[in-house]
Structures are given as C-alpha cells and as structure tokens.
Amino acid sequence: MKTSQAANIGVVGLAVMGSNLARNLASREGNVVAVHNRTYARTESLVAEHPEAGFIAGKSIDDFVASLAKPRTAVIMVQAGAGTDAVIDQLAERFEPGDIIVDGGNANFQDTIAREKRIAPTGIHFVGVGISGGEEGALKGPSIMPGGSEEAYRTLGPVLASIAAVVSGEPCVTHVGADGAGHFVKMIHNGIEYADMQLIGEAYDLLRTVGGLRPDAIADVFAEWNRGPLESYLVEITAEILRHVDGATGQPFVDVVLDQAGSKGTGVWTVQNALDLGVPVGGIAEAVFARAVSGKAEQRAAVRRLTAGSRPQVQQASPSFAEDVAAALYASKIVAYAQGFDAITAGADKYGWDIHKDRIAKIWRGGCIIRARFLDRIAQAYTEHPDITTLLEAPYFAQAVADGEAAWRRVVSTAALSGVPVPGFSSALSYYDSLAAERLPAALVQGQRDFFGAHTYRRTDRSGVFHTLWSRDRSETEAGGDGH
Numbered sequence: 001m002k003t004s005q006a007a008n009i010g011v012v013g014l015a016v017m018g019s020n021l022a023r024n025l026a027s028r029e030g031n032v033v034a035v036h037n038r039t040y041a042r043t044e045s046l047v048a049e050h051p052e053a054g055f056i057a058g059k060s061i062d063d064f065v066a067s068l069a070k071p072r073t074a075v076i077m078v079q080a081g082a083g084t085d086a087v088i089d090q091l092a093e094r095f096e097p098g099d100i101i102v103d104g105g106n107a108n109f110q111d112t113i114a115r116e117k118r119i120a121p122t123g124i125h126f127v128g129v130g131i132s133g134g135e136e137g138a139l140k141g142p143s144i145m146p147g148g149s150e151e152a153y154r155t156l157g158p159v160l161a162s163i164a165a166v167v168s169g170e171p172c173v174t175h176v177g178a179d180g181a182g183h184f185v186k187m188i189h190n191g192i193e194y195a196d197m198q199l200i201g202e203a204y205d206l207l208r209t210v211g212g213l214r215p216d217a218i219a220d221v222f223a224e225w226n227r228g229p230l231e232s233y234l235v236e237i238t239a240e241i242l243r244h245v246d247g248a249t250g251q252p253f254v255d256v257v258l259d260q261a262g263s264k265g266t267g268v269w270t271v272q273n274a275l276d277l278g279v280p281v282g283g284i285a286e287a288v289f290a291r292a293v294s295g296k297a298e299q300r301a302a303v304r305r306l307t308a309g310s311r312p313q314v315q316q317a318s319p320s321f322a323e324d325v326a327a328a329l330y331a332s333k334i335v336a337y338a339q340g341f342d343a344i345t346a347g348a349d350k351y352g353w354d355i356h357k358d359r360i361a362k363i364w365r366g367g368c369i370i371r372a373r374f375l376d377r378i379a380q381a382y383t384e385h386p387d388i389t390t391l392l393e394a395p396y397f398a399q400a401v402a403d404g405e406a407a408w409r410r411v412v413s414t415a416a417l418s419g420v421p422v423p424g425f426s427s428a429l430s431y432y433d434s435l436a437a438e439r440l441p442a443a444l445v446q447g448q449r450d451f452f453g454a455h456t457y458r459r460t461d462r463s464g465v466f467h468t469l470w471s472r473d474r475s476e477t478e479a480g481g482d483g484h
C-alpha cells in the first residue's frame with residue numbers, strides 16, 4: 001500500500017465495476033489510485049488481492065478525500081440512484097472549487113443534468129460519464145462517454161484516455177458534450193445494443209426454424225459472418241453461445257435456457273426519451289417489446305394452445321437462405337443504428353449539446369458491447385457527409401441497403417408465411433419503406449383527425465392551414481394554427 005504519495009485519482013464503490021476500473025487505472029503509468037467503499041471489508045479485500053496496484057485505501061470518506069492530490073478527482077461507481085446521491089453529497093461536503101466528482105455509473109441523464117445544476121454553485125465540477133463494456137471492459141479498456149464541462153475534461157480527459165479501449169491507435173473516449181450528454185449517449189448505446197441483440201436473435205431463429213440448422217451449425221454460420229461486414233462483438237459471442245453445450249444435459253445450451261428475457265433501465269429509457277423527442281426508434285422499441293412479449297408466459301401459453309393445430313407451414317428454405325438472412329440482418333442493423341444516431345441528433349438539439357456523431361461512432365468501435373467493424377463506416381459517413389439527414393443517405397449505406405434489399409424482403413415475407421416472429425427485421429423494413437414511399441397514409445390520418453377533432457390539415461398544392469366543415473356542407477375553410 002502506498003501511503004506517502006498523494007493519489008491523482010480515486011474510486012468510490014468497489015463492487016465489480018468499481019474494483020475493475022480501479023485496477024485498470026492503477027495499471028496505467030503515472031496513476032496513483034485511492035479507493036474507498038462504504039463497507040470497508042470490500043476495500044480491504046481489493047487491496048489485499050491486488051498488491052501490484054499500489055492502492056491507497058481510505059477507510060473513511062475523510063481518509064479517502066485526504067489522500068487525493070488537488071485538484072481532487074473521484075470516480076463514483078456505486079449503485080445508480082440513491083447510493084450515487086449519497087456519495088455525491090459526502091464528496092461535495094469535503095471537496096473544494098475546482099475539484100471533480102465523476103459519476104461513472106449508469107445514471108439517467110436527466111439525473112445527471114439535475115446533479116450538475118445542484119453541484120455547480122459550489123464550484124466543484126460534476127461530470128457524468130457513460131462507461132460501456134461490462135466488467136471486462138472496466139478492467140481492460142471500456143468505451144467512455146464523458147459529459148460535463150470542457151474545463152473538467154481538460155483534467156479528466158487524459159486519465160480517461162489512459163484506461164479506455166484503443167482502436168487504430170485512438171482511445172475510445174471523447175468529450176461528448178455538456179452536463180448529461182455522456183449519459184445520454186450511453187443510454188442510446190444501450191438502446192442500439194437492445195436492437196442489435198434482437199436482430200441477431202431473429203437471424204438465429206430463422207436459421208433454426210426455416211433453415212433447419214442445429215445450434216452448432218448456426219454457430220458456424222455466425223463465425224463465418226464474423227469474418228465479413230457483420231463482424232462485431234455480439235456476432236462473435238453469439239457463435240460461442242450457440243456452440244456451448246449444457247454440462248448437465250448434453251443439450252445445446254440455448255435449448256435449456258428459459259426463453260424469457262428481461263430488460264433493465266436503459267433500453268426502456270431510450271424509447272421513452274425517443275417518444276418525447278418525437279424520433280422514430282422502432283428497432284429499439286421492438287427489441288424492448290420483444291423482451292416484454294417473451295416474459296408474458298401465460299398469454300404465450302394461451303395463444304399457443306389456441307393455435308396448436310393451425311400454425312402455418314414453415315416455408316422451404318432456398319439454398320441461399322443463410323446469405324439472405326445475413327443481408328436482412330445487415331440492412332436491419334443499419335436501420336437500427338440510423339435510428340439511434342437520429343435520437344442523438346434530436347437529444348443534442350433539445351439539450352443544447354454539440355455532439356459530433358463521427359466521434360461517437362469512433363469511440364464505440366472498441367471496448368463497448370456494440371463494437372463492430374461497420375462503426376468505422378458510420379464514423380466515415382458522418383465525417384465525410386456531416387449534413388446527411390439520415391445514415392441511410394450516406395453513399396456506403398445507401399448502396400449496402402440497396403444491395404441487400406431483395407434478400408431482406410424475401411426473408412421478411414418467408415418469416416411471415418412461416419409464422420416466425422421477426423419484429424426487428426420487419427419494423428426496420430417498414431421504416432425503410434416509409435422513408436422511401438412517394439405518399440404515406442398520413443394524409444388520410446390527417447383527414448380523420450380533422451373530421452372528428454377539427455385538428456386541421458395542410459394541402460399539397462398551396463400553403464395555409466385548412467379545415468373541412470365535415471358535419472355541414474363539407475366546404476373548406478382556411479383555419480389558424482399550424483395544421484398539425
């Protein structure tokens with residue numbers, strides 16, 4: 001234990017994430033790391049198990065604060081919510097202007113905005129940092145999404161860069177924007193992660209049900225996909241999971257796991273915020289809902305009983321079915337990421353953040369759960385074409401979707417005819433078709449709204465806002481308002 005030396009950084013909260021992050025920090029040249037945990041036993045065991053880290057153990061919060069060099073910087077890695085607030089208060093009571101409190105937990109970005117406002121009058125910097133990569137990322141190099149002030153980032157940035165994952169020589173960290181921007185972008189990352197996992201799940205289901213492949217054969221397909229444009233951490237681990245055999249029964253692992261998935265805060269938050277922002281993130285929403293449907297055991301049993309003898313016949317798979325599924329997966333994934341980046345644009349507009357989408361794509365290339373080869377393409381698209389209205393407009397992605405479109409349609413129709421649920425694939429295709437359509441039935445919806453609620457409408461042939469006198473002579477009047 002180093003006691004004579006002041007620490008340049010401290011970590012409060014030494015459960016799995018905090019202890020791994022502290023070890024990561026300690027392993028980097030130049031860092032001396034102070035550690036503290038509410039229950040001291042956790043601090044003691046971390047320090048005892050990792051003498052190489054040279055941690056300075058703070059038994060009390062006062063010891064911890066005293067061991068930090070000024071400006072003091074402490075990273076909080078405790079349970080999001082009340083635990084985080086409790087530690088913020090303890091630190092804020094002891095810190096001085098210019099010191100930095102970092103929340104590295106999974107906070108809701110609205111809480112981060114409120115906390116920053118609350119702390120700002122003290123002159124202490126409060127920085128919400130999204131950290132992705134789970135326990136292994138925390139230890140070996142996560143993707144890091146810091147918010148907060150530029151000034152705080154000048155001190156914090158180099159330390160975060162020292163522990164982040166590195167791709168092509170670049171650390172996976174960038175100053176995302178002010179106050180809650182980092183946690184907002186982390187939330188969107190998790191929303192995209194939901195969509196990506198759901199799409200991979202649908203691809204597996206199709207290869208199994210329509211393609212007639214066993215899990216180990218599907219593992220081979222995913223391993224093959226992982227050598228091409230679909231290369232990603234999630235595709236890689238999917239192959240490993242599908243190859244895994246349950247030790248107790250000798251059955252494929254995937255067959256002995258209950259097919260009901262849960263969801264924690266961030267996927268749901270992404271959809272809630274997207275609804276508020278008016279951004280269509282159907283791919284993410286369908287993924288959240290698909291997990292919810294999976295958990296409705298009684299409803300599933302009831303409808304399964306009702307339809308037992310009348311399920312559609314599974315279609316014959318074409319010889320190129322796996323290639324079609326790969327194309328459908330890639331196109332659907334492009335849509336999901338396009339929607340996620342749209343949500344970032346909308347959040348940045350609403351909360352006044354100057355978010356560079358190319359930099360976000362870059363820091364997601366390593367360390368985090370959605371790391372993938374095609375994030376390079378996204379970074380390139382937003383660098384070369386910063387004014388595109390949607391990722392689907394960027395030349396590479398426009399071409400990729402066009403190349404896969406016929407296969408995508410075949411897969412979605414085969415799934416529908418075979419009774420295989422593909423909410424992710426089909427909603428992505430409908431989204432694409434909605435954007436591509438010459439006319440949408442929204443015109444009729446406007447008519448309905450005007451009919452029953454006098455909500456007014458705009459016309460294609462002249463400006464202004466109109467209302468038809470539906471219950472009278474159906475003549476048209478010019479109305480006030482904006483016609484929405």
Ligand code: NBP
Nearest residue numbers: 013014015016017038039077078079080083105106131134
């Ligand atoms: P947990 O979320 O399980 O929290 C446990 C830690 O919080 C312990 O150190 C505990 O202290 C401390 N704590 C609690 Br609970 N209430 C406290 C209070 N009132 N005052 C002080 N300390 C308190 O830990 P984790 O799983 O390591 O996660 C840490 C953070 O990282 C969370 O926000 C989590 O959401 C986030 N996370 C991120 C990822 C990722 O991939 N980025 C993965 C997992 C978690 P004790 O030892 O005294 O009980």
